[in-house]
Each structure stands twice: as structure tokens, then as C-alpha cells.
Amino acid sequence: MITLVLGTRPEIIKFSPVIRAAEAATIDYCVIHTGQHYSFEMDQVFFAELDLPAPTFNLDVGSGTHAVQTGAIMAGVERVLMEKNCSEVLVQGDTNTVLAGALAAKKLQIRVGHVEAGLRSFDRTMPEEINRVVADHIADHLFAPTETSRSNLLAEGIADDTITVTGNTIVDALYQNREIAEExxxxxxxxxxxxxxxxxxxxxxxxxxxxxxxxxxxxxxxxxxxxxxxxxxxxxxxxxxxxxxxxxxxxxxxxxxxxxxxxxxxxxxxxxxxxxxxxxxxxxxxxxxxxxxxxxxxxxxxxxxxxxxxxxxxxxxxxxxxxxxxxxxxGRTRDWVNPFGDGKAGERILQVCTAELER
Ligand code: UD1
Ligand code: UDP
Structure with a gap:
């Protein structure tokens, strides 16, 4: 089974194409919501608008200092993973949910897939930069959105054969929801x-x-x-x-x-x-x-x-x-080309995960 760990507004939105693709292909998956975001307008509204199934587990961790929040998420994710037969955990982005989810899974020797791998601000005063670097360096599957992010990973010594350039799932989410929004x-x-x-x-x-x-x-x-x-x-x-x-x-x-x-x-x-x-x-x-x-x-x-x-x-x-x-x-002319992919990132990510399951 593939377990998606999410907990904040951008993770719900950017994982929505992966969840939709998993539903469409009847892949065995579950969702752990850490509860890092919990206010209706930061959380439930997205499940309702994006027509996503309710998370399988909700850890209700809530707000706290970095260590308190990260520690509580780790303990909660570990508890669920120890009960479930999970072969790969997917995390998305750079939040405390990502750091904690990836660490908890890896220490149980479960494969970790990092979606949106290889982004770097090169500013280690940002909590997000720490979260990304750690997640990238313990992940088994690195889903880089662009060639630039792939290059960042290679420059840090991450093995080329663990990296797949998929595009960013936000393109999928925009393409899937633009018309729905208009309607x-x-x-x-x-x-x-x-x-x-x-x-x-x-x-x-x-x-x-x-x-x-x-x-x-x-x-x-x-x-x-x-x-x-x-x-x-x-x-x-x-x-x-x-x-x-x-x-x-x-x-x-x-x-x-x-x-x-x-x-x-x-x-x-x-x-x-x-x-x-x-x-x-x-x-x-x-x-x-x-x-x-x-x-x-x-x-x-x-x-x-x-x-x-x-x-x-x-x-x-x-x-x-x-x-x-x-x-x-x-005054900028809007003539640039989208560098973030073709809207099929969600499917590519699942293809890599399911190919691994079949090995
Ligand atoms: C977190 C992420 C950040 C991401 C952002 C997305 C980390 C370190 N930060 O920042 O990378 O860009 O989410 O929005 O993981 N609060 C509420 N309701 C909620 C959630 C938060 O009222 O549903 C308030 C609380 O006062 C809380 C504060 O917002 O203390 C900050 O929440 P927190 O999850 O710690 O960080 P974000 O600023 O949301
Ligand atoms: N977003 C939203 N409502 C808002 C503000 C943002 O739905 O009022 C969406 C936005 O479209 C994007 C995501 O939230 O997909 C970005 O989240 P946020 O800015 O909180 O986090 P970040 O991307 O900086 O981690």
C-alpha cells in the first residue's frame, strides 16, 4: 500500500492530482492527515472543493513550536505505519509534516517518495529549506518538478537513478480545476x-x-x-x-x-x-x-x-x-512559457511507485 502523508493547505492541493489518479487506477493507498492545518478554510474546504475522499487517519496534531509539532507528527505517523502494511510513504513539499512523515517512515525502513524534490533557496535560515534538504537526502524516490531541481539534487551527490523529473503536480491541479472554478x-x-x-x-x-x-x-x-x-x-x-x-x-x-x-x-x-x-x-x-x-x-x-x-x-x-x-x-508582456510541466505529474509519480510495488 502507498501512504500519502499531508497536513497543510498546499499539500492537500498539490496531492489532489495524485489522489485522483490513485482513485482512477484503483491503487491501494491511504491518506494520513497530520492536522498541521485544521481551520476550516485551511483544510476541509479543499477536501470539499476538490472532491477528495476524507483522510483515512487524522492525527489532529495542530500548532506548536517546530520540535513539538514535528515530534508529535513523527509519533503519530509511526503509530499508523506500524499498524499498516505500507510499502511506500509519499510526502509533498517542505513543511514540518514532510520532515516528520519522511523521518518516521524511513526509520521503519519504509520507502519514502519526496514529491517536489530538489527545490533550493540556499537559505538555511528558512525552516522549509531544512525540511526539504533532510527529506531529499533520506528519500528513495525523488520526484523533481524540473531539470533545475534535478540538477540541485545531483550537485548534492544524490544518485541519478533515484530522481524522476515529473513536472509539478500544481500544473495538474490547475488544469483539472480551472473549468470547474469557472462553472x-x-x-x-x-x-x-x-x-x-x-x-x-x-x-x-x-x-x-x-x-x-x-x-x-x-x-x-x-x-x-x-x-x-x-x-x-x-x-x-x-x-x-x-x-x-x-x-x-x-x-x-x-x-x-x-x-x-x-x-x-x-x-x-x-x-x-x-x-x-x-x-x-x-x-x-x-x-x-x-x-x-x-x-x-x-x-x-x-x-x-x-x-x-x-x-x-x-x-x-x-x-x-x-x-x-x-x-x-x-507592464510585463505575458508571453513566457510554463516551465513546470504538462499536467501529468500525478500519473508519473504513481507509475514509479507502482512499478516498485510490482518488483
Ligand atoms: C506552514 C509551513 C509553511 C507553508 C504554510 C502553508 C512549516 C514550518 N511551515 O506554515 O512552509 O508555506 O504552512 O500555508 O511547516 N493556524 C491557524 N489555523 C490553521 C493553521 C495555522 O490558525 O489551520 C495559525 C496558528 O496560530 C499557528 C500559525 O497559524 O500557530 C502557524 O501555523 P503553522 O502550521 O505552524 O505554520 P504556517 O505558517 O501555516
Ligand atoms: N491558496 C488558496 N487560498 C488562499 C491562498 C492560497 O487556496 O486564500 C492556495 C494557492 O492557490 C496555492 C496554495 O494555497 O495552491 C499555496 O499555499 P500557501 O501559500 O499557504 O503555501 P506555500 O505554497 O507558500 O507553501
Whole structure:
């Protein structure tokens, strides 16, 4: 049996094509939800909108410091794996769920497959970079989304025959849900927005929102972009960001704060935006695929393909740089080519796993 371990918003979304493919091919699989994300709008909404079966197990781990959360996930995943006859555990991305799921499985000598392997920001102050590096170095199957990520793995001495370049499953998720979003939602209408006549922004990275100067810088940058363009700036607020805006007593101006959106609603907001500003990994990829210009509110990115093709610009959190980058990217012609694959990554990943099962 193949066990998928997931626990956060991006993992549910990016694993959805793998789950759909496993269902379609009647592959024996189960899902362990760690409960790292648990608020309705960070969790259940995606199972409902993406029509996914309920997770087989839910560990209900919740929030905590890195060690507390990682330790609790490890103990919970180990408990389930010891009861089940599981031959491969799949993890996706770079969260604490990934680190803990991969470690727990590997120590039980169960094969580990890392989906979205080989991404590197080369910034080890980011918790996500630590999680990715560890997961990559203990995994048996490395599913790299691009040749760039494959090269990163080879440069670290990882064996070539363990790496498969699959594309990123987010392409599959976008292709599978774009039309469904159009059929089911009228998000722009509901928010009183016109196509290409608004900006969309998301930010939640610990290094940005847990730091008062950087968070205030992002908010000031967005306020200036709003003043420069006269366009509404829609900000679906991650719970971590909401907590820190409150804690630092900040009063965001010139932006429209809205709750975290469902995937279908967010997809519509992204696809029709004049420009997206973000510190999210997934949103950098999605804007690139949807041909919407992006400004990244970070000093580095583990998605350099988006910069190379001209879809994305790094701006950090300094208000003047954000303003400048937004002006540049608003004038960008949307003529780049999607570097993240053809939308069949989910099937490729399962092919590798099932071929191994049959050996
Ligand atoms: C985590 C990941 C990050 C990923 C993000 C996706 C790690 C180290 N970080 O960050 O890489 O980009 O998920 O969104 O794994 N909270 C809620 N409800 C929830 C979840 C969180 O209110 O459902 C609040 C809690 O106050 C919590 C805080 O958000 O303390 C942070 O949650 P946590 O899961 O620790 O990290 P994220 O910032 O969500
Ligand atoms: N997303 C969403 N609703 C929102 C914001 C983001 O559905 O209000 C989706 C987005 O389309 C992408 C994923 O969440 O697929 C990105 O998650 P997040 O930014 O939380 O994490 P990261 O990708 O940075 O790890």
C-alpha cells in the first residue's frame, strides 16, 4: 500500500492530482492527515472543493513550536505505519509534516517518495529549506518538478537513478480545476472586481510576518502600490498573518483584507489579476503557469524558473522596492512559457511507485 502523508493547505492541493489518479487506477493507498492545518478554510474546504475522499487517519496534531509539532507528527505517523502494511510513504513539499512523515517512515525502513524534490533557496535560515534538504537526502524516490531541481539534487551527490523529473503536480491541479472554478464560482462578481483591474496579495512566511519591520514594510509597500495604481489590492489573510497583524497592532491601509479563500475562488482571483504580490511558493508557480505577472516579497526563491522565464521579480519587503517591482511587472508582456510541466505529474509519480510495488 502507498501512504500519502499531508497536513497543510498546499499539500492537500498539490496531492489532489495524485489522489485522483490513485482513485482512477484503483491503487491501494491511504491518506494520513497530520492536522498541521485544521481551520476550516485551511483544510476541509479543499477536501470539499476538490472532491477528495476524507483522510483515512487524522492525527489532529495542530500548532506548536517546530520540535513539538514535528515530534508529535513523527509519533503519530509511526503509530499508523506500524499498524499498516505500507510499502511506500509519499510526502509533498517542505513543511514540518514532510520532515516528520519522511523521518518516521524511513526509520521503519519504509520507502519514502519526496514529491517536489530538489527545490533550493540556499537559505538555511528558512525552516522549509531544512525540511526539504533532510527529506531529499533520506528519500528513495525523488520526484523533481524540473531539470533545475534535478540538477540541485545531483550537485548534492544524490544518485541519478533515484530522481524522476515529473513536472509539478500544481500544473495538474490547475488544469483539472480551472473549468470547474469557472462553472461553480463567480468570485470576481461577488467581490465587485473587474478582470485585470485589481491586484492580489498573499504573505505568510515566518521570516516576513513574524518580524514587525518586515510585515510593516510589506503592508506599506502594498499601500503605495494601491496609491500609485488606484487599483484595489485584495489580500486573503493567512491565519498566521492575521495573528501577527493583531499582535503588532498594525493597521493595514489601502488593502482589502478577506478571509483565506477556497482553491476554486483563489484560482479565479489569481487568473484574472493584473498582478500578484506574494511570498508563497505555490502562488509563484501558479501565477507563472496562469501567465499572470508576479512580484515576490522575498530576497530569494526556490522557484528560480519563474524568474528565468520573466514571470516573477524578487522585491523583498522594502516598500520602495515593492513599488518599483510592481510598476515593472504591471507592464510585463505575458508571453513566457510554463516551465513546470504538462499536467501529468500525478500519473508519473504513481507509475514509479507502482512499478516498485510490482518488483
Ligand atoms: C506552514 C509551513 C509553511 C507553508 C504554510 C502553508 C512549516 C514550518 N511551515 O506554515 O512552509 O508555506 O504552512 O500555508 O511547516 N493556524 C491557524 N489555523 C490553521 C493553521 C495555522 O490558525 O489551520 C495559525 C496558528 O496560530 C499557528 C500559525 O497559524 O500557530 C502557524 O501555523 P503553522 O502550521 O505552524 O505554520 P504556517 O505558517 O501555516
Ligand atoms: N491558496 C488558496 N487560498 C488562499 C491562498 C492560497 O487556496 O486564500 C492556495 C494557492 O492557490 C496555492 C496554495 O494555497 O495552491 C499555496 O499555499 P500557501 O501559500 O499557504 O503555501 P506555500 O505554497 O507558500 O507553501
Amino acid at each position: 461553480k464560482c463567480s468570485t470576481l462578481q461577488a467581490m465587485g472586481l473587474e478582470s485585470r483591474d485589481y491586484l492580489l496579495a498573499t504573505f505568510h512566511r515566518a521570516e516576513n510576518v513574524d518580524n514587525q519591520v518586515r510585515l510593516a514594510g510589506v503592508l506599506e509597500g502594498l499601500a503605495r502600490v494601491h496609491a500609485d495604481t488606484g487599483l484595489p489590492v485584495i489580500v486573503p489573510v493567512h491565519p498566521r498573518t492575521a495573528k501577527m497583524i493583531d499582535q503588532f497592532n498594525l493597521d493595514p491601509k489601502g488593502v482589502t483584507l478577506v478571509p483565506p479563500q477556497g482553491f476554486l475562488e483563489f484560482l479565479q482571483l489569481e487568473a484574472e489579476a493584473a498582478l500578484v504580490l506574494t511570498d508563497s511558493g505555490g502562488v509563484q508557480e501558479e501565477t507563472c503557469i496562469l501567465k499572470v505577472p508576479c512580484v515576490t516579497l522575498r530576497e530569494n526563491t526556490e522557484r528560480p524558473e519563474t524568474i528565468t522565464v520573466g514571470a516573477n521579480l524578487l522585491a523583498g519587503t522594502d516598500p520602495a522596492r515593492i513599488e518599483q517591482a510592481a510598476a515593472m511587472m504591471l
